[in-house]
Amino acid sequence: MERREGNDRTTASPASPTRRLCSPAAALAVGTAFALTAVAGCASPARAPVAAPDAKQLAVFTPAATHDAGKVVWNLPYGEPSSLDWTKAYSYSENTVVANLCEGLYRLTPDYKVVPNLATATVHPDPTTYVYTIRQGVTFWDGSPMTATDVVYSLSRQLDPSVASLWAGSYQHVKSITKTGAYQVTVKLTKPDALFDRWLATAAGDVGSAKFYTAKGAAAGTPTGGEMCTGQYKVQSWKVGQSVTLVRNDAYWDRTRLAKTKTFEFRWVMDEAPLTNALLTGQIDGTYDAPLSGLGQLRTGAPGKLWLGKTQQSVALVFSTRKSPLQDIRIRQALQLAIDYQGIDKQIYKDTASPLRAYGGTGIWGYAQDMYSAAYAKLPAAQTDLAAARKLVKDAGSPKGEIVIASVSDQPLYSQLATVVQDAGKKVGLNIRLQSFPTSTYTTFFSDVKARSQVDAFFTTNYTDLPEPLELYGTFRPGEFFNFGAYDNAATTAAINKALVTEDDAQRAEFTVQAQAQITKDVAVLPIAEPANRLFMNNRITGAPASFVYLYAPWAADVGAK
Amino acid sequence: MIRFLLGRLVGLLLTLWISSFVVFAALYLAPGDPISFLTGGREVSPLTLAELRHQYQLDQPFLVRYADWLGGVLHGHLGQSIVAHQDVSTLIGARAQTSALLVGYAAVLIILGGIAAGTIAALFKGPLDSGITLGTTVGLALPSFVTAIALISVFAVDVRWFPVFGDGSGLLDRLWHLTLPAIALAVSSSALIARITRGALREELGREHVETARSRGIPRRKILRRHVLRNGMIPVTTVAGITVAGLVAGSVVVERAFNLNGLGSFLVQSVAANDFPAVQAVVLLMVAVFVILSTVVDLLYPLIDPRMARGGTQ
Numbered sequence: 101m102e103r104r105e106g107n108d109r110t111t112a113s114p115a116s117p118t119r120r121l122c123s124p125a126a127a128l129a130v131g132t133a134f135a136l137t138a139v140a141g142c143a144s145p146a147r148a149p150v151a152a153p154d155a156k157q158l159a160v161f162t163p164a165a166t167h168d169a170g171k172v173v174w175n176l177p178y179g180e181p182s183s184l185d186w187t188k189a190y191s192y193s194e195n196t197v198v199a200n201l202c203e204g205l206y207r208l209t210p211d212y213k214v215v216p217n218l219a220t221a222t223v224h225p226d227p228t229t230y231v232y233t234i235r236q237g238v239t240f241w242d243g244s245p246m247t248a249t250d251v252v253y254s255l256s257r258q259l260d261p262s263v264a265s266l267w268a269g270s271y272q273h274v275k276s277i278t279k280t281g282a283y284q285v286t287v288k289l290t291k292p293d294a295l296f297d298r299w300l301a302t303a304a305g306d307v308g309s310a311k312f313y314t315a316k317g318a319a320a321g322t323p324t325g326g327e328m329c330t331g332q333y334k335v336q337s338w339k340v341g342q343s344v345t346l347v348r349n350d351a352y353w354d355r356t357r358l359a360k361t362k363t364f365e366f367r368w369v370m371d372e373a374p375l376t377n378a379l380l381t382g383q384i385d386g387t388y389d390a391p392l393s394g395l396g397q398l399r400t401g402a403p404g405k406l407w408l409g410k411t412q413q414s415v416a417l418v419f420s421t422r423k424s425p426l427q428d429i430r431i432r433q434a435l436q437l438a439i440d441y442q443g444i445d446k447q448i449y450k451d452t453a454s455p456l457r458a459y460g461g462t463g464i465w466g467y468a469q470d471m472y473s474a475a476y477a478k479l480p481a482a483q484t485d486l487a488a489a490r491k492l493v494k495d496a497g498s499p500k501g502e503i504v505i506a507s508v509s510d511q512p513l514y515s516q517l518a519t520v521v522q523d524a525g526k527k528v529g530l531n532i533r534l535q536s537f538p539t540s541t542y543t544t545f546f547s548d549v550k551a552r553s554q555v556d557a558f559f560t561t562n563y564t565d566l567p568e569p570l571e572l573y574g575t576f577r578p579g580e581f582f583n584f585g586a587y588d589n590a591a592t593t594a595a596i597n598k599a600l601v602t603e604d605d606a607q608r609a610e611f612t613v614q615a616q617a618q619i620t621k622d623v624a625v626l627p628i629a630e631p632a633n634r635l636f637m638n639n640r641i642t643g644a645p646a647s648f649v650y651l652y653a654p655w656a657a658d659v660g661a662k
Numbered sequence: 663m664i665r666f667l668l669g670r671l672v673g674l675l676l677t678l679w680i681s682s683f684v685v686f687a688a689l690y691l692a693p694g695d696p697i698s699f700l701t702g703g704r705e706v707s708p709l710t711l712a713e714l715r716h717q718y719q720l721d722q723p724f725l726v727r728y729a730d731w732l733g734g735v736l737h738g739h740l741g742q743s744i745v746a747h748q749d750v751s752t753l754i755g756a757r758a759q760t761s762a763l764l765v766g767y768a769a770v771l772i773i774l775g776g777i778a779a780g781t782i783a784a785l786f787k788g789p790l791d792s793g794i795t796l797g798t799t800v801g802l803a804l805p806s807f808v809t810a811i812a813l814i815s816v817f818a819v820d821v822r823w824f825p826v827f828g829d830g831s832g833l834l835d836r837l838w839h840l841t842l843p844a845i846a847l848a849v850s851s852s853a854l855i856a857r858i859t860r861g862a863l864r865e866e867l868g869r870e871h872v873e874t875a876r877s878r879g880i881p882r883r884k885i886l887r888r889h890v891l892r893n894g895m896i897p898v899t900t901v902a903g904i905t906v907a908g909l910v911a912g913s914v915v916v917e918r919a920f921n922l923n924g925l926g927s928f929l930v931q932s933v934a935a936n937d938f939p940a941v942q943a944v945v946l947l948m949v950a951v952f953v954i955l956s957t958v959v960d961l962l963y964p965l966i967d968p969r970m971a972r973g974g975t976q
Contacts (some may be wrong), residue, residue, distance in 0.1 A: 180746075182746055188747070190706075263713045264710050264717060265710065268707045269706060269710070272707060274698050318956040319749070322748050324748070324752075330716060339756070340752065341928070342923050343754070373919075374920065374921045377819050377824045378921075381822060383825060383827065383828070396922060540694035541692075543694060543699050544695065546704070581705040582693050
């Protein structure tokens with residue numbers, strides 16, 4: 101029996117106002133093995149400094165805001181949210197906003213800790229049972245108290261076919277969700293699932309008013325239907341096609357974490373040039389995913405600062421099952437050795453990305469960081485070695501067959517990466533052809549085998565929802581949704597299967613790094629780069645977390661005037 | 663006249679019906695589906711995927727879906743956007759205002775600016791004419807996105823007289839926000855109108871009846887107004903009508919450059935997301951506006967030249 105309660109889960113108290121800062125200079129410096137000690141200040145005090153030998157040093161926090169900024173205008177580079185219902189919040193824009201409205205049983209901190217939130221304690225008496233103690237004294241925006249009934253209702257919504265929650269996958273092993281006390285909810289699983297409890301720190305664990313969502317039905321989350329949660333902000337208005345405006349919830353239950361700024365207005369400028377101009381002129385105060393093409397201007401000429409933060413994203417080239425020379429591991433190895441990783445960082449990412457040794461980057465280690473760090477350091481560094489690559493191609497019989505790589509016509513990033521890979525192939529005698537697709541077709545590659553069979557390889561930008569490497573490596577079992585190349589290795593599958601049911605962090609990390617080593621050795625996927633989380637804030641404001649945590653953590657509450 | 667209008671109305675309905683079928687079929691055949699766009703390629707459980715496809719009837723055969731959609735339209739219901747979870751009519755309503763204002767603003771600039779420049783060039787030979795001809799040559803060659811970039815960098819980023827993006831609220835604020843976009847949209851079209859006006863007026867000026875009138879000593883101003891301008895306006899009206907009608911769809915580039923919330927960028931977004939109810943509705947609206955505007959132009963002819971009244975009603 102394992103018992104975890106309150107702050108035992110973590111080392112930081114949820115109310116802790118601690119802000120540890122990385123200077124922008126350190127954030128921009130290219131890290132080396134020797135830089136490890138110099139950057140220890142960026143890491144949380146409770147853990148060993150985390151850094152990969154060849155990764156850039158990245159910030160987690162920005163200086164804390166001192167007072168109300170009145171109104172902050174923030175950009176959503178991926179467009180207008182399609183819904184603000186947390187069951188439909190499954191992509192950048194939606195999650196960036198919903199994270200400030202609705203809260204879950206747990207909360208993620210900018211340095212990727214999972215701390216108690218709407219649940220004050222969790223008891224885990226056996227591998228398939230979780231008993232959550234629900235926090236008392238929490239009210240929804242309309243003043244009604246949050247009860248265990250609301251929690252049961254909200255979690256159960258994830259399983260309701262008429263809701264069709266996009267998060268339903270994280271509830272795949274849930275057998276029942278029941279109210280077992282005035283402030284107690286018990287979840288039973290059909291089989292052990294080491295990730296289920298952690299999912300509750302994302303939008304999958306959000307809680308809203310049962311009364312409200314029952315009444316609103318399908319209208320919930322739309323501009324007219326609205327939402328009813330407990331977060332630090334509530335929705336003031338949603339002007340279709342124009343803006344979503346949030347206003348501070350002054351009755352928020354945790355008085356120490358009241359939102360700094362009264363009004364938060366979201367706009368969506370999606371094209372890079374107008375966005376750069378809007379940031380330069382101060383029409384927009386801040387944005388995540390600052391535009392790559394505007395980085396030069398934002399770094400030097402802007403009335404603000406560009407922050408490079410820790411990320412959970414990684415960019416990789418994944419393979420389909422179509423017959424091509426890429427099915428020979430030596431050809432994949434050759435391609436991996438031929439790619440100019442430094443060029444990608446300099447030219448495409450404007451010095452904001454790090455090369456990757458594995459599919460999962462250095463930012464996703466939410467626990468057992470020493471183990472992950474050591475295992476990562478043992479993997480070969482991403483380096484260009486054309487002689488070795490040519491030898492591998494020769495050993496494979498110098499295949500002349502065509503390799504088709506998808507390029508995405510309306511996404512310059514992928515077009516540029518495709519060109520770099522084509523160029524790498526040419527240097528070592530591989531016949532690579534680029535085929536261009538619009539985004540609408542490209543997104544079907546992920547869900548449709550037939551669609552992706554038009555090409556031999558395509559690029560993906562992945563992020564883990566949780567700081568959990570297993571979320572990435574778990575997809576390398578036969579039959580998994582993201583196992584595009586039908587990778588099947590008995591040792592990998594066995595390691596993943598064990599990890600998925602292992603709740604002890606160190607043990608789970610042990611199994612996960614085994615899978616990572618095998619997947620990396622087999623070049624089951626070709627890691628390209630780990631792009632830093634690019635945050636821009638103008639000189640008026642500060643406080644937004646620099647890390648990638650903004651999809652699920654209530655980040656806007658920290659933004660205010662300097 | 664009534665028969666003419668009825669004929670136009672039947673033509674409009676037929677055009678709408680045919681184009682709706684073509685657009686529907688094109689979207690059906692195009693790869694991609696709104697659900698995978700909605701999830702951005704992220705993993706979704708197969709059960710959820712099936713449920714969503716069922717909710718939006720994506721699992722139905724083509725003709726069933728088309729008939730369903732058509733039935734809805736005949737009952738005045740344009741359908742629900744799959745991506746935005748809202749009625750398409752609501753989504754369009756918010757954007758149509760911006761588009762109408764932008765196109766209207768640009769149309770005024772095109773017609774007034776174009777006709778004025780063309781008339782001056784036609785009447786005053788010499789450096790003024792050469793200057794305007796040179797200007798219109800440059801204007802015609804300028805794509806609207808280049809004009810937009812130039813206007814933004816000078817007037818929005820450097821001197822900051824105008825905002826960089828957005829469509830504002832309230833009439834005056836909106837007009838202020840839409841000034842640069844309207845100019846960007848108007849430059850090449852007004853150059854075209856100026857060229858057409860100049861050519862048409864020059865031709866009229868050389869006509870026999872104008873020469874005759876002039877030789878009979880009729881005042882120049884009267885000749886210009888009654889014979890030259892009036893006759894010259896017929897080709898100008900035709901081209902201006904088509905140009906303005908085309909702006910409705912053509913404004914997308916400018917809308918993107920200024921991040922305006924108009925129908926053009928909404929159409930592009932909806933196509934990219936394969937959100938067919940939204941695409942259908944916007945396309946139908948654009949077709950309708952085009953047909954209606956060209957009907958209005960047809961109705962203007964008899965006002966300019968009464969001789970055409972008879973031709974129009976036959």
